[in-house]
Amino acid sequence: MQAKMRKNKGKTNTIEKEFVFEFKAGNHHCVLKVPLQFPLKENVSDLHGRIMLLHKIPCFVENDLKNRLVSFIKREMLADYDREAEAALQRLTTGEVDVNKLTNIWAKAYSETTLEHARPEEPSWDEDFASVYHELIHSPASETLLNLEHNYFVSVSELISERDMELKKLQERQAVEMNKVMQELGKSLCDQDVNTVAAQHFDAQQVLENKWASELKHVTGIQKHEYQEWVMKLHRDLQNPNNSTINEEIKVQPGQLGEAGEAGARLFEEQRQLEESFTIHLGAQLKTMHNLRLLRSDVLDFCKHRRHSSSGVKLRRLQTALSLYSTSLCGLVLLVDNRVNSYSGIKRDFATVSKECTDFHFPRVDEQLDIIQQVVLYARAQRSSKQREQPEMTRNGGSEDKNKIIDRNSSNILPGEFYISRHSNLSEVHIVFHLCVDDNVRSGNITARDPAIMGLRNILKVCCTHDVTTITIPLLLVHDMSEEMTIPWCLKRAELVFKCVKGFMMEMASWDGGISRTVQFLVPQSISDEMFYQLSNMLPQIFRVSSTLTLTSKR
């Protein structure tokens, strides 16, 4: 509404007034009449110069003309101000404008925008904890904090492996049982019986899973509580060191899981991971430098913690912890379907990974998703009420059939929309953008106007406004390869995304004044080495790679 009001501002009706100037030149009596539009926009000196030039006014009246013009304009402006002001007062006395309403708007304006008149802030646990944590993690206590986090992580991992073991046992037992049943099928048992057994097995699994889920939830809840208490206590103790109780370092519990096997897996993993980095310059005259990286890896590798405590992992963890409440966050784009939950596909895998370790700062994934679902419903309600108010604004193209879809199920989200979850427990990422895409992205012919691409643009915009300086984007807009994704398909898609992201990054420079960023383009692990190198050849052709410094060159 504000925008609309401001637009009208330019159109305040102008009034034409005539400036009359008389002077004598010799025996001639000259009269100059100039119609002027009020409120006057031009510069008085310019106007004066123009009148002198246009009407060939003799120079001996130059100063006189100027003085008269200035005072005329001043007088008329004052009259306009007075008239407008009194008209406004008049509107109040006639009751055209309601006094109460008017003063309430003023009061609201002051209370919502100025600190002096705003309601005092209610203390927020989140932010207090954030500042305390940020302070501690940047102090020598960070070591202790990380060790504590790791110990909690190890105990959750143990719980999870126990769960996996038990599930596995159950499945094995059930498989044996099922085998027996199948052998009896047609002899002593009929299809009906098999189904019953299958149903029983399923139920048993569900019960077990639920049991473990609640167990995990319970444990992580306790951990989180303990942790937060402990952090606050540590902070208090550090402030007055006299009565410190927690001085002993927390030692790292060695993980009990086999390290050898992990190391092997890691070796394998790193072989599969390909990566190439570029430094680029964007902008025509003023250039800003950014880092780009092309990676072949699984999207969840950015989230998973390695279970053994090798120093590299610890460093990475420290890095993530240090920047959690800083102004350089790391984000990841996850492509999801149109439902806000964690029941299937990549959403489920992600939820599983994020539960492997307690989140000591933010709510659990499912709680966050619940809140997001509420927000989505609220947003839909807002939108539809707005559209009812201004029906003329929606009268463009496809928005109407979109509305129909929304009406059918307003809790779902549409392609190009995304929700954001926050995490402190993932290995390299703080912020996850869950971007909704549909099956269109699997087909070959999407354009720069595709909702998914527009979603990327909005994601980059949020990155600007909320200081996300590293962002990882699935280059092909898919997480897994399939049959229809041929080499030409990949090249075409990669070119589109590269070019669009380049455009958005140039646009970003005007949003945030050109802050250097890191953008990582992720391709699925199943892509071939040649394909990867083709893509890495394409990148420098689209972005301007900064010149390498050749030390051998004579200049």
Place this chain on the structure above:
Amino acid sequence: MKPLRDAELGASTFFASPLPHDVCGSNGLPLTPNSIKILGRFQILKTITHPRLCQYVDITRGKHERLVIVAEHYEKSLKDLLKQGKPVSPEMVLHVAYEVLEGLEFMNEHGMVHRALSPNNVLLDREGKVKLAKFGLYHMTDHGADVDFPIGYPSYLPPEVIAQGCLYSSDPSIIEAPLASGPKTDVWSLGVLLFELCVGRQILQNIDISERMKFIITLGCMDDIITVLAEEHGCLDTVKELPENVQALLRKCLTFLPSKRATPAELLGDSVFESMSCQYTPHQCPVRLFAAAPRCARLELPEDISQLCKDDGENYLVERGIDEVYHLWCLAGGDLEKELTNQEIIQSKPPACTLPKFILEDGESFGQGRDRSFLLDDTTVTLSLYQLKNRLKDVAGETFYPLLEDEQSSLPQSNSSNELSATITLPLIIRERDTEYQLTRIVLFDRLLKAYPYKKNQVWREARVDIPPLLRGLAWAALLGVEGDIQSKYDGIDKDTPIPTDRQIEVDIPRCHQYDELLSSPQGHVKFRRVLKAWVVSHPDLVYWQGLDSLCAPFLYLNFNNEALAYACMSAFIPKYLYNFFLKDNSHVIQEYLTVFSQMIAFHDPELGNHLNEIGFIPDLYAIPWFLTMFTHVFPLHKIFHLWDTLLLGNSSFPFCIGVAILQQLRDRLLANGFNECILLFSDLPEIDIERCVRESINLFCWSPKSATYRQHAQPNKTASDNNSFGKTPSFYSSEYEDLTKTDLSREPLKLSELKAEVSPRISVEDLIDLCELSGPACFKTPAKRARTGKPKILAVDIRSLEDFSRGHIPGSINIPYTSTFGPEGELLQCPATSALAGHRLRVIVILSNIMKNATTFAAHLVKVNFPRVCVLDGGMNKMKSTGLLTVPSPQI
């Protein structure tokens, strides 16, 4: 700007309102952020200087539309007086009233109103004089349209402002935006303020805002507003006891109807101030540099001169202008955001806590709480000058008052001068960040510029060292020799009447150096348009070519508040460096220019030149925007400044050297690539190290004989009257070849086709004589003296036959007969003469012949085998003969 004296620097901050997501302007380009609009509008405030107003100094943009304003500040305000809780004496009230009105009147003269008068915005300096603060907020925010918060304080708002409503509202029923407030609004606020002073307490404080406003509105039905107000606050007795004139003043201020209320100007002349107006002298605006009026017109020396030199202690810094002190404060490590954060004015929440939850496809976000840190806190924080003073404590007094008489030493002789002369050798970037060094340079340039044009020569000399960024605009104007009544000349140009070029200008401006905040602001666009139109209108023989906008950008940026000077600089710059480039048909000028440029490439870097010619990557494909805009199209402003600091010192052939230097910086990549890659490379020019570029182009310039860059379409010899009375052009490097008196030994114009056919440049006989240091008959006028070291070494190569050579030749020249040097493939044949040639590879080789064609072919062959610095004597030996400088080797006599 006025000196700092006992003032402080204060910083305050607020947020511009964010733009609605994804809305485009009417021209299809993204909307300008509100913070940039404010930044543009702010600039004019820097020029508003009055003893009753706090001087605005600077504005900076922070993250997320934050703006930080720096202005003159005082710790004491009327609020402190009110806090004492007792009435202020009536005389004091009258003084305050008069001084506030003085300030308001001056603002009104400049078309501004305060709109935010309140006790904490009326500051008091050490002598108890009023200084109005935050007076520009209403102006810079476009009457409050660009910020979310309302401007003004609820208790002090006049009834009409309240009635007009506030912009901030989510209520769609109020569509009509109010007209801007006039000067009379401030008079009401002043009335409330004075009332409070009279009764010694703040009024209307204990009721909430909407009640307060209702109360103010209802005052309209009252006969005697003063009495009502006094009764409301139980201080009727105090008010009744006030002197008659104070009561009258209050009544005049607190007049409900605006039409009946007086303006500040009217009030100043009112009889209530009769007794005291004589104590105040009206303010005289100081005359700016480059103004037509004599700057010393109002200079009055005290009877006793020694009064001028009375010792004010050691604190010379406070006598410097506020902007200089602030500039130095920044250099000494001042950080505005840090100061404000330390005082908890800036409180930012971690972004991880403020992220939205859900974003629609059109970018609208949901689930994000209103962030309290975005609320307005209008406290002003005093910037501590301690660090700066500490840094400058060892700087001697002489630095602040350098003597300009001594033409030899540029820097004051003091303890620190050794250190400073060491600083001169450091890279420019470092010098520009060095506090002491910049202080010295600023003081020096300030004094020199004040003595302009008398000290013009010294400005030139100092500019060769470097130009302090703070004074660059004025220094450039001095280097360009701007003089005369520029303001009235500019005012006299019609910049409003539509002309056919308008459309093109309108299209180009939003694409010109828009990364810069100043130039991308709407104010910047307006000024751009006016300066460009003024230039086009005032140069009827020339036209607007795309690129003129880029050319205008540096001048406009440096003289943002002085369009006339920007215009004058541009008008002086174009004929000097781009003579006739803006003709409607400029092809002959440009073609000649580019041909000379490719000759210069071949001259300085034959290998590169050969390669570029082979692949057909000719200057026409890339160099037109370079030269047409003097590189302003290809470099960002901060690089242009450093480049032009030197360019302005050189003559019109200097740009060739810059062009060659740029090519040489990209040499490896150009040599390694073919045509397509080169086109791609230049379509978006890679980063260029500008300091290296400047250094190398000066070097190239020193190696280029003056006449090698002769162009027949260059600016013809200026008439003597044009050369101003203050001596000749001060240096050899800056003097134009075309300015020298033409003799028959100068270069003669060539047809374009002939020029294009020649690979190497020609030089004139004069140049040869000068370079060979041949002492000729006294009739020659040798060019202005130049330093011996700057002279390129020369090797004259006579390619006539041996007989001709032995009949007479130039002393020191070697004979390599044309026919015997090159093989059938164009390779150099081995013979003693050619090895001599190879031995002098680093010299400038001048080919002499009596047949021009032979000479040029010979030169082309030499270039082909990568001989650098080959040129040809224009007119050949025939012309040389007439000088009588040829000698016959003695053995053969």
